[in-house]
Amino acid sequence: MYVYDPVDQQLVDERVxxxxxxxxxxxxxxxxxxxxxxxxxxxxxxxxxxxxxLRVAIPYxxxxxxxxxxxAHIARTWDRGYGHFxxxxxxxxxxxxxxxxxxxxxxxxxxxxxxxxxxxNCIRNTTTDHFAGIAPDELVNPLVWCEIIxxxxxxxxxxxxxxxxxxxxxxxxxxDRAAVGVxxxxxxxxxxxxxxxxxxWIGGGLGxxxxxxxxxxxxxxxxxxxTYLQAALRVYNLHGRRDNKxxxxxxxxxxxLTPEEYARQVDEEWQRIKDGPDTIxxxxxxxxxxxxxxxxxxxxxxxxxxxTAGHAALNPAFAHWLRRNVKDHKVAGYAAVTVSLKPxxxxxxxxxxxxxxxxxxxSERYGFGExxxxxxxxxxxxxxxxxxxxxxxxxxxxxGLATANIGLLTNIIxxxxxxxxxxxxxxxxxxxxxxxxxxxxxxxxxxxxxxxLNISGCINACGHHHVGHIGILGVDKAGEEWYQVTIGGxxxxxxxxxxxxxxxxxxxxxxxxxxxxxxxxxxxPVVVDRLIRTYLSLRDSEDERFIDVxxxxxxxxxxxxxxxxxxxxxxxxxxxA
Numbered sequence: 120m121y122v123y124d125p126v127d128q129q130l131v132d133e134r135v136x137x138x139x140x141x142x143x144x145x146x147x148x149x150x151x152x153x154x155x156x157x158x159x160x161x162x163x164x165x166x167x168x169x170x171x172x173l174r175v176a177i178p179y180x181x182x183x184x185x186x187x188x189x190x191a192h193i194a195r196t197w198d199r200g201y202g203h204f205x206x207x208x209x210x211x212x213x214x215x216x217x218x219x220x221x222x223x224x225x226x227x228x229x230x231x232x233x234x235x236x237x238x239x240n241c242i243r244n245t246t247t248d249h250f251a252g253i254a255p256d257e258l259v260n261p262l263v264w265c266e267i268i269x270x271x272x273x274x275x276x277x278x279x280x281x282x283x284x285x286x287x288x289x290x291x292x293x294x295d296r297a298a299v300g301v302x303x304x305x306x307x308x309x310x311x312x313x314x315x316x317x318x319x320w321i322g323g324g325l326g327x328x329x330x331x332x333x334x335x336x337x338x339x340x341x342x343x344x345x346t347y348l349q350a351a352l353r354v355y356n357l358h359g360r361r362d363n364k365x366x367x368x369x370x371x372x373x374x375x376l377t378p379e380e381y382a383r384q385v386d387e388e389w390q391r392i393k394d395g396p397d398t399i400x401x402x403x404x405x406x407x408x409x410x411x412x413x414x415x416x417x418x419x420x421x422x423x424x425x426x427t428a429g430h431a432a433l434n435p436a437f438a439h440w441l442r443r444n445v446k447d448h449k450v451a452g453y454a455a456v457t458v459s460l461k462p463x464x465x466x467x468x469x470x471x472x473x474x475x476x477x478x479x480x481x482s483e484r485y486g487f488g489e490x491x492x493x494x495x496x497x498x499x500x501x502x503x504x505x506x507x508x509x510x511x512x513x514x515x516x517x518x519g520l521a522t523a524n525i526g527l528l529t530n531i532i533x534x535x536x537x538x539x540x541x542x543x544x545x546x547x548x549x550x551x552x553x554x555x556x557x558x559x560x561x562x563x564x565x566x567x568x569x570x571x572l573n574i575s576g577c578i579n580a581c582g583h584h585h586v587g588h589i590g591i592l593g594v595d596k597a598g599e600e601w602y603q604v605t606i607g608g609x610x611x612x613x614x615x616x617x618x619x620x621x622x623x624x625x626x627x628x629x630x631x632x633x634x635x636x637x638x639x640x641x642x643x644p645v646v647v648d649r650l651i652r653t654y655l656s657l658r659d660s661e662d663e664r665f666i667d668v669x670x671x672x673x674x675x676x677x678x679x680x681x682x683x684x685x686x687x688x689x690x691x692x693x694x695x696a
Contacts, residue, residue: 134224146217162220163175175190176235193223198215206534254292263411266407271348297494301583303368322372358372427506444521459520461497478518526569529558536575550574557644558651572591573587573590588607594637600639608629610628638687645686
């Protein structure tokens with residue numbers, strides 16, 4: 120866990136004081152709505168459908184127990200007793216009063232948190248693998264590199280007003296769990312001739328025009344990472360469209376210039392600044408690393424008496440949870456546990472204040488008081504002794520947080536949708552709940568196997584529907600809520616081995632394909648059910664996943680079955696949205 124130095128703390132404290140004065144002046148009528156808009160966005164404050172929404176930064180998804188307790192306190196005191204974890208590994212409060220936001224930011228500053236650059240046309244929260252630092256396949260710990268990028272990008276005067284928002288993801292492992300291919304810039308650690316560096320993908324992104332990033336540079340040595348990022352952003356800042364927000368993202372620029380020309384211009388700029396003041400030294404890396412509190416693992420944990428297998432043999436529910444929610448750890452005797460925030464009937468990513476306090480307690484009793492937020496809107500207890508897994512599971516089950524669905528269909532990613540967001544065309548949360556209820560049979564979920572289902576309430580794609588194995592998008596059709604369905608998307612190359620990763624766009628990420636005309640809201644769970652039944656009838660073995668069958672056969676068999684089912688489509692409903 121990164122610990123602020125005096126400069127970090129001073130920056131955050133001064134930001135709170137500044138916004139407190141700005142809010143006072145707005146409420147007193149001294150600032151217009153237009154003048155205040157840019158100021159509040161710089162501090163993570165949106166105006167949503169019903170109330171302001173405050174997005175709090177959780178840099179690269181790392182949370183300390185004391186910070187989670189503060190978030191619980193904020194939820195009770197100034198919100199409605201819960202928070203919502205987002206796909207950017209941040210947390211959102213949907214009901215604060217504008218006049219209370221300065222007080223909330225002041226509370227956050229006491230535990231080294233803030234809302235800086237969680238909105239606006241700037242470099243947003245850098246995200247990473249939620250198993251960063253503990254994954255057995257890790258080449259380099261990306262947490263230190265995310266912090267280096269965070270410090271470099273925070274309030275960077277050159278990049279404070281970019282043509283559009285900008286998102287960076289970093290993966291330090293062989294398997295990409297950070298979805299680097301669908302970010303404005305995606306970085307993946309790689310070794311070459313004994314040197315460590317990063318592959319750089321640029322031009323990925325979802326939203327109105329989904330694209331997979333291009334491999335702009337196959338190897339940037341670590342010392343030059345910041346100067347390369349600076350060169351890439353300078354080219355974007357110079358040429359990016361500011362006259363049309365729908366064409367302002369860097370993915371459009373890379374496409375229009377061509378990846379080859381964009382790469383050439385970046386390299387030209389990079390050569391001018393490559394050895395400049397932003398060159399990273401080993402001393403600087405060591406200094407940043409020293410600001411982290413790293414877990415002190417017990418070497419005896421590998422020798423603990425472990426009764427996990429015995430408990431699993433006697434209890435199928437525990438066995439299911441072990442299989443889906445527990446991952447290997449690089450240190451013998453430890454495991455990483457995903458705390459599912461996706462029980463049926465709860466909006467994906469929501470957690471109550473009482474649950475926050477309880478999970479904070481568990482992180483201290485079963486670990487080192489640190490947690491992770493995943494971009495799948497769950498929490499991770501990263502350092503649990505394997506001998507304590509059964510005891511932890513019992514406590515999580517009592518809290519309603521032991522749903523064994525990680526990687527399965529009901530582990531749905533969903534944006535807040537029309538229930539909260541003023542941009543949404545349709546609701547997301549009720550659709551997610553209706554799908555969860557239809558598939559609320561754990562044995563059936565295990566039979567279906569690995570499947571990512573993502574839902575967005577509008578084309579902005581905050582629910583990442585484009586990269587779901589099944590993606591659902593809310594659309595407006597004559598003032599009514601309808602839903603477009605895609606299949607075959609994925610966020611990385613895990614679906615198939617990629618022998619030559621450098622030749623792959625976005626590390627193997629793929630955008631899903633629309634199966635046909637949109638569906639009425641009540642029909643969506645039936646459509647998903649039809650897709651699943653088609654998959655089960657077509658798979659060659661139990662090991663062949665939904666995404667594998669789509670890759671092998673394409674979308675036509677699925678489309679045929681869906682649109683020939685009289686329960687799903689009536690003749691008068693076939694006009695596309």
